[in-house]
Amino acid sequence: MELRVRDGRAVLAGEDESGEREVDPHSLPLGADLAEALHEWAKVADAVVRTETPADGVANALVARRGKQLAGRIAAVMNSPVLYTDPVSGELVSVEAPDSPAVAGPEPAELVGEEEVAEPTPWGTGLTVSFITASIVTVTVVSLSLGLGETSRWLALVANVLVVGGLAPSVWLGRKVPVWRWVAYGVVAGVLVAWLALILTLLQA
Template identity: 55%
Template sequence: MDLRETGWELHARSGRAVLVHDAGREIDPARLRLPGTLVVALHEWAHVAEAVQTEATADADAKLVSRRGRQLAMRLAAETGGQICYVDPLSGELDRIGRPRSAHAMPNRRGGPIAPVPPTPWGPGLAVSAITGTIVTVTLVVVTAGLADVSVILAGVVNLAVVAGFAPSIWLGRNVPVWRWVAYGTAAGIVAAWLALILGLLG
């Protein structure tokens, strides 16, 4: 589902978070381009909201659920780059969260525009990944080949240390719009270097 085509309202229904677009159709947040942690947090919030609705709970609990929902709506607004209509599951009140980036954004069902998400830059992104992967591959192969002349074990330890050092950056950068291409290239470069080294040993 393309976020550029429609606006969104955040609801909690039957213990699940749903996003309703301008045609009134319900969509699971997991089907959109959203971080996994945000999707999990949305469904946890909806589950708690249902429990608060069905049980006799204190006003403080209800306020906490409402506040948490608004926080998640703010995160959704940041992810979509526009406005999210948050429907409080307890009071039914509707709040507009975020600010549209453009006056030409697509209108949602209640009139608030949602800024379009720019298309994925596959061409430049893959070029960056290819350059990064080539640099990482060549560097690892050259360094490992030099160390292998001294000690094969030392070369293996250094390679493992390099992989362990890159792993957190690759994992954190995989969802960042620009740095994800560098992360992809780094991961591909490490795999290519290891394959080249293994083939070199077998040959």
């Protein structure tokens, strides 16, 4: 069985009497939570590929890591190895089933990147990272918008849309990953503050 991304949807490919077939995860006994998680990952992976982010980008690494985690969950449920095709690099990896088969159900915290309940949340360090990230994003977006706005306001608007569109996949994947989630929060806050500042600037003009 092989996990792939096809047109923004997760599919599982396998061989039968008629040859190779690709099926929707919902058609297999994987559990609704796992099937939905697969499709959510596939949508983000497809967006990352379409934006043509650099091969060493954060979004690419998160897509690959999340895909391997989901392939591991499938292997655990099916109790058999699963091949995983990285939608960004095209690399084919075999993910083995764990020693004890897992039961399909709610996604474990360690697989979605959340910290365990017993581990305290590093609010001080995390908020500091978010603040620094938000400051950098705010200054960057405002400077870019004001610079382009002197030429054309429409050009500035298009630039903002492209910047946010490029950041969206990384932010969406990073929202549940320890450490990177604080960066994601900072990016969102920075973009919102920058847009608010631009709106106030336009109203005073």
